[in-house]
Amino acid sequence: MYAIICEGAAEEAILDVLLDNKLLKLSKKDLLENKVHRTRSAKNFxxxxxxLSFSEKVYIYRILDSKRESFTIPKKIEREYRGKFEVKNVITAPEIEILVIISEGQYSKYQKSKLKPSEYCKQILKIQKIKEYKYVYEYFSDISRLLDAITKYRELVKKDSEYQMLYDLLDNKFKN
Incomplete structure (x- = not known):
């Protein structure tokens, strides 16, 4: 059993595109409640x-845009669920919107700016709805655009051994 959790609408949209198009190693039917969950809080999750009672271990994939984001699991929950879950962090630093910048061929220009990716998208690319689920889902509905951006992100950004990337979650047949 798996769970995917993310913090915002853009992350949720991208994961939904990947799941809806069967591009990941896992499918919606493998997911807890058959969907991506939005939360920042371990306790709330x-x-x-x-x-619910699970007969198998739950692998929790956290989609993060910062290594500083905490997912503090209270000691009581840690004891209660010991051995029943494993958290895996998937990084999209500095923000998930970096995938749009890469897709638009603007990565090198973005690097010269002092803007956060979401601000770059709004100010330079003139995409005002960059954090809205519907916009991001439609933008990446051309799955080749999304796969290319994920693959290029992997090539452009130094991988940290503590974190996975979206590329690592792709089904092998979609990896270069």
């Missing part, structure tokens, strides 16, 4: 979703 465990209180709301892990109170």
């Amino acid at each position: 465990f209180d709301k979703h892990m109170r």
Whole structure:
């Protein structure tokens, strides 16, 4: 059993595109409640979703844009669920919107700016709805655009051994 959690609408949209098009190693039917969950709080996630009884271990994929984001699991929950879950962090630093910048062929220009990716998208690329689920889902509905951006991100950004990348979650047949 798996769970995917993310913080915002853009991340959720990208994961939904990947799942809806069967591009990941896992499918929606493999997921806890058959969907991506939006939350930042470990306590809220465990209180709301892990109170169910599972016969198998739950692998929790956290989609993060910062290594500083905490997912502090209260000691009581840690004891109660010991051995029943494993958290895997998937990084999209500095923000998930970097995939749009890469897709638009603007990565080198973005690097010269002092803007956050979401601000770059709004100010330079004139994409005002960059954080809205519907816009991001439609933008990446051309799955080749999304796969190319994920692959290029992997090539452009130094991988940290503590974190996975979206590329690592792709089904092998979609990796170069």
